[in-house]
Amino acid sequence: MAEPVTIIMIEDDTGHARLIEKNIRRAGVTNEIKHFDYGGAAMEFLVGNKAHATPLLILLDLNLPDMSGTDILEKIKADDRLHRAPVIVLTTTDDKVEIQRCYDLGCNVYITKPVEYETFAAAIRQLGLFLSVMQVPDPE
């Protein structure tokens, strides 16, 4: 990514978070990655008073202990400053209804985490490659 985009990763499983980060890095993405374990903390950072200096890209897990990922998605897309920020849902759920719901709520990409680690790692590396060419709008 040409712009100094900050990647916000909302993922309660630290192991997954670490593996995602490692594999994104292996794809050559060097952007700052901010990791949040809980939805509450992430929302505080995202919709807090402080204006964001850089454009944001959000990696979102749907199964969070404190709040549902779809609620977070809904709030992001309803926020004046954040609604253009791309949201990539990265989760284990492959329920059709859930997928439809996320796209209805304005999610940009929905990715199911593969169980096979090799496939998972490959997918994340490709996501990293995808992120490196993706255009992200400036913050408002």
Place this chain on the structure above:
Amino acid sequence: MAILGTTRQKVVGLLAAGFAVLIANAMFSLWVGSRSSSFTSHTVIDQALKTSLAGLLSAAQDAETGQRGFLITGDEQYLEPYQAALTDMPKYLGQLESMSAQNEHLRTRLPRLREVADRRMSLVTNSVAFVRAGNRDKALTQLNSGLGKTTMDELRAITAELTALQDAMISQGLANLNRSESWARFINLATLALIVALAATTGGIVLRFVRELEEAQGELQTVNAGLERIVDERTADIVRANEEIQRFAYIVSHDLRAPLVNIMGFTSELEAIGKMVGRQYETLAQRAPDLVLPETPEAVRDDLPEAIGFIRTSTAKMDRLINAILGLSREGRRVLTAANVDMSALVSGIADSMRHQIDAAGGTITVGKLPAMITDKLAIEQIFSNLIENASKYTDPGRAPHIKVEGHSEGIQVFYSIADNGRGIDEKDMERVFELFRRAGKQDQPGEGLGLAFVRAAVRRLGGTISVKSELGKGTTFTLRFASKLQLSRSKTNG
């Protein structure tokens, strides 16, 4: 049923009583009728008797009148009534004779009546003969003797007595008739009252019975409605419980997957690090062997890859199991669609896809005529695939496999059986074979112990049952039973 029985008995009894009363009344009426008709014939006879008696008397008087006229005038013309009486008298006596058989009074008095009448007539005849012979005085002497009057009085007395007796008999009969008629009236009234009472009672019973029936019907409807509601509630409960289990299985398998991804992920990371460390060690061993610790070569070359290998195979197995559960729960969540399925064609298709393998073992597979049913095609296909695959898989090494699929329908149910001559299932394993991850017999075939667990879950989902009969070393028969038309539950199963 008890109410019905006693009511039927009561109604039948009352109707029988009614008919008995009617029959008794009819018989009584017949009797009264016969009595009155016999009385009528009596009165007719009485009338004839009186006429004959009166005729007799008048004939006697006519004869006397004729005799007197002839005696006074000597004119033969006056003898005309006498001449008529000569023929009339025997006629009336003959009539009375014929009537005497039925009339006791007449019978006892008839000889005397005949004698008196004959005496009277012979007196007249004698007197006429005297006059004709010119012996007028002798005739007058006989007349003056009063013999004629005595006989005439005698005749009158007998006829009067007979007439009186007849009148008494008639009035007696009339009184009898009146009495029996008033009896008949009374009996008719009584019969009418009885019939009305019986009809009212029967009607009352029938009405009460009908009312009871209506009430029972109403109660039955209420109970039925209640039953339907209970069945609906139970069904909803079962559907809900089933959905909960499906959701539970889904969540569990999902949540188990997340740590597994980590284990597998970091195992890969470890493996990569291990390889790197290995390369580092090789360099070190070449350049500075004295720095290498004695246990390092074994640890790096054997222990590390071995540990990682075990972690990998274990996680791979765990992954397969979790996937199996996930698959089962996913199949359970799949929305079923009912369609008409030609079972013969479907099973023949499955058999054909396995024929190559069975032919290679020198065996046979035959598919009989199977009843069609309305069901979810994918689920039923998976059920038969699994069962036929099992039949061709768990064979007895001592003989060629023979698999037979048959079916029949009974009312709204359809039955299918898959029979093989394979190695069979031990009785203690009959239930186990249907359990998830459980297998029976010699573990010489690949598999996770999923097939029959899946089959049973799918059969249940289609509202059917599966049962197994088997003898170790002889063969196994699985029997499936379904309703010929799949009833889809109203609730959706998206958890």
